[in-house]
Amino acid sequence: MLPNIPELVIFLVLAVIAVAAALGMLASSNAIYSALFLVVNFGVVATFYLLLGAPFIAMAQVTVYAGAIMVLFLFVIMLLGAEQMKPTSHNLLWQKPLSIVLIILLLSISFYVVLGQGVSTGSDLMQNTSGYGSPSAIGTLLFQKYLFPFEATSILLLAAMVGAVVLTGVRKQRRRIRKSRRL
Amino acid sequence: MVIMEMSEMLTWLVPAPPLISFFVIILFTSRHRSMSHLVALFAMGLSLLFSWVIVFNALSTDHFGEHPIASDVGWLPTGDTVLRMGVAVDPLTIVMLTFVPLACFLIILYSVGYSNFGKGRDQRDISGSPPHHGVEPMYSRFFAFLSLFAGAMLVLTVADNLLLLFFGWEIMGLCSYLLIGFWYGRTYDDKFQITPSGAAVKAFMTTRLADVIMLIGIAYLYFEAGTLNFREIFFNEEIMKHLLESPSLIGGMAAAHFIGLLIFAGTVGKSAQFPLHVWLPDAMEGPTPVSAMIHAAAMVSAGVYMVIRMFPLLNSGGHGSPALTVMAFVGAFTALFAATIAVAQNDVKRVLAYSTISQLGYMIAALGIGAYVAAAFHLMTHAFFKALLFMGSGSIIHGVEHGMHQTNDKLDPQDMLNMGGLAKRMPTTYWTFVIGGFSLAGFPFVTAGFWSKDEILADAFAHGHWWVFVVLLISAFLTAFYTMRQISLTFLGDARTESAAKAHESAWTMTLPLVVLSFFAVFAGYVGVHMDFPVLGAMLGSNPFEHFVIGSLPHHISGFEFEWTPVIFSVVAGISGLFLGWLVYGRRPLVIGQQDPLVKVLGPLYGVFANKYYFDELYNVVLVRPVKWISEVVAFKWIDRVLIDGALHSVANLTMKIGSVAVWFEKWGIDYAPDKFGDGVRFSGQSFRVIQSGRVQDYLNITLSAVVVIGAILFVILR
């Protein structure tokens, strides 16, 4: 199956934007900018999902990540007043070249693997059956095949929730202690 | 069937209580004396009960030897095969189970009185020395060790394979070391006299030498046979044939016999046969219950038991197996050799020690001429009367020591020349000692010792082993003689010292075991009277012992016809020995200061006997000093210091350097900067700063770089 030319062009443009946004997020020294770059990235990824014929996942991506979670991020950043990050200390300097080397290595390995696998990759995987990615298809999967992990997630969330309560609870205690010290 | 299953379970349980009681005493009751001995006694009593239930079940089973109790579990899976550990009870084990737990129980009971239970702590007593007047300072520890000793012996007894037997064997070796050296703090003015700690080391080293040879034998056997289970080896024609036909390392000898000899070396050490007998007399330095344990109930019996157990291997290929010849020679020689030494000893316990060596020689010699049943029989009767004699001697020493505390004399409480006239002061000890002594001497028709000894002599006579017969006969005569000498010097006449005159009878916990054992010292012999013996043979059920025990063997060995000649010889030897002893010592007992009449009669020979043929001195010159020299000069100074230490130190230095480089790497490469950074920040409690310290980033960088390296290596390998 030959790739669809307009689709390919759109994909390439979006890919450049996604990567640029990700890099921007990493490079920006202002946390707010970083968060906004991340929103851009999420949006682009949501568009990818649309291109792949999965509108439900695209909408979920937008509402959950770009919407809810990012708003939370921004709130936290503003509340803490941590927009401006402090310059990194000198002992971290050697990390930059190393990370660039690592990135290059990782990319080359990925290319090698994907190319080694042959161009025909995933062509059969991409054969979308009708209704693929629709809410009902996802629902069916979620509540039949993946019912068990779906339920098990609740345990993870429960543990995380209890943990969050505990951690904040402790901080109150600390503040009390500090207060009493001041007295 | 139900009975069999119960017996199986009970067999597993037989060694358990004493072993558990060891831990219980060490861990929990070490502060409570009465609890400690109650635990030990209860545990041993439980073992005794289990054992005797098994014994009675076995005795009431027809042809028990053909379907013995056996039960095992997989112990060490080694991939395709599993090394199995288990217990087995065949008629030979039944014999052991009859007397071992009983003797151990009585010894533990006896120890209660021996360790002065009931008296308060004497302030002069310190741990590691014999108590003066008060209770033994390390009371609980003593019972713990005795329990472990008994438990190990029972493990050895019920083991169904050589490896488990060896475990018990080694634990006993450890216990003998601990118990012989129990009074490790004791020293003597005479610096040539061996101290308990010295004796413990000597016993340990000597038996260790033998055990190493035995272990080689076990390994060799496993290599050849592929199993260590007794029954699987002895009852498997194929394995036995293979063992008999494959040549050994020594040319001309079958592997079976060579292995047998290697394993027999273990017995030579454990049962103190010539030339490794030197440790046993010195082991008398331990407390007397320990002597009884080592010389009657447990350790030396273990050696003989093991070699009786291995008899089918030693005997394979019929009579004239070289291994058996060696055993017959070693046994007979030891019997005579030790008996002559015993004649000239003045220490009441040493006489018994050499007598033990001599009697063990009897058993080994008996086995060497193929008298399987007689050896087992003598093992049993000997355990009874020798335990009786040792505990009797302990009672005597205790009595004399009591006198010493009243008179404040400083003399050797074990020297028979310091005794005399104790019969009136200690009647129970006296009568039981006489019974034990007469049993040892082989007083005809009444005592157990006579029947078992007679059976060995008769077997030697019937199968034409003339020189064994003669040698053993002479030792029987000597045995009777020194026994009478001992009884006379100790009990008869008048007290030769003030302390002996003030001696008194021991506590009931000490005399009760004596009474019980004297019963067995008399009646245990009647189970093995030859079936054709006039009147008695038929009356006592035609030698039930032989019929029973012979079932342990895969091939029945030939018995022998009853003959009067050996009986007459052995009666004459026993009676004449006793009579001569009475003539020399008993008729006119020694008075104070009188020299031993034997010194004049034997002349210089007496000195040779008294000094044990100078074997200790010989070993000292030939073995100990050269070994010391080699170990100090060659091994330590040259090899160890220069070669090995040099090598080791360089390796150690290298290792430490690598270690410190790794630590440095951890500490400086990774921790340094963050710690420096962290220290300044921490006090304010801003723990979130830790993230910014950079540590985790560093960790991850290293990790991910390593991943790339691993990935690269993988790709390279695949290319």
Added chain:
Amino acid sequence: MGISNYQMSSVISLLPEVGLLVLAGVVLTMDVLLKDDRKHLIAVTTAVGSLLIILAALMYSQPSGDLIWGGMVRDDMLAFVFRLAFIFAGGITAMFSIGSKELAHRGDYYAIMLGAVIGMCFMASAADLIMLYLAIETTGIAGYLLAGYVRTDDRSAEAGLKYFLFGAATSAVMLYGFSLLYGLTGETNLGAIAPILASGTVSVSAICAIVVLILVGVGFKIAIVPFHFWAPDVYEGAPSPVTGFISTASKTAGFAVLLRVFIYGLAASEYWLPAMAGLAAVTMTFGNLVALAQTNIKRLLAYSSVAHAGYVLVAFVAYSELGVASAIFYLIAYVVTNLAAFGVVIVFAHTAGTDDIQQYAGMSRRSPYLALAMLVAFLSLAGMPPLAGFFAKFYVFAAAVKADMIWLAFVGVLNAIVGLYYYLVVLKVVYVSPAPDGVGSIDIPATCKIALVVLSLGIILIGTASSPWFNWAMKAAQDLF
């Protein structure tokens, strides 16, 4: 597919997890209802509940060996054995937590720990990438929380954060490996992936990339070199009961995943074995050598646990039924032994308030029983017969020799000797060095006492009667081949 997948037997096989969840609920409720002076009952409830769950599992949920719940979970002996070990470790940890002042009376702590145990149980039984990842994350998040639980203690907070950051990063890398695996095979079920990989449609280099990426996540859990960097810091900083829990249960769970993914899922692609063998050798050597120089007992145990992971890896690269069985046996022995070792550390710190090895001087006189427990645990760690550790090492090296990896067994034996040295040094301090003046006896809380007795007996029992345990391990191993 359809409803027929969810039978009663599927539910019963989940009995332990359901029980743990109920127990967590009970514990949380108790935290709210109980007065402060009775809150030690929470720990007791957790321990007793764990015991009951183990008993119930033994009675009712013997494994069937089937894939259940739509192929998410494999109900086999391997999972069963590991799950019991995790629940056991959880119960014991709850008992030891009484010895930690900060943790003893907090119901939420026990609830989160039980959550971690559930996660580990899923890790052991998961047969699907999605389930597996979820399980790893459940364990991970609960673990991060536990490590950083004592927020008033900076070291604990630091440990929690380090653990979290390292865990998150490695888990992301592993997820990349999972996605590649799914992308190239189109399957998430490990059982379905294996034949596809065996058929050769996926290139070897791709498999290698997948192996390395997954190894990052698993290597983090089992703390092998070079993924071990977090371990010493986290072990030292986290509260001691948590350290004991992470170093035993969490590590064992990681190995369960390693066995499941690499032997069950990536079967027929054993190119990575030499690299793994190298990692095993490096891990053993590095862990032992660095442990030599430690002065803090928790750091020492941290490096020693790195070394122990190396030994298990030796069994793993033997890549045979015997090898897997000996790995499982080693892990069982290690869980029991290392928990005992940390129990001693907890109890000692409870009275002495320090983890410095020099402060252990004369402990045998301050508390002979505690010293005895330490003796048993450390000798077992060192691999002394007849304790559990000896037979564990014996089987592992035997497996390596049988797999013709004699050099690896040799390295292992050499390492065991190095290990023996530093364990004995600690014991020497405990037994030979005189106690400093003015220190009293050591107070052992009742629950800790019980736990130490159980563990010491366990060490001796697993050692002297190793056969039934090994047979269990053997049965579990047979499920993978």
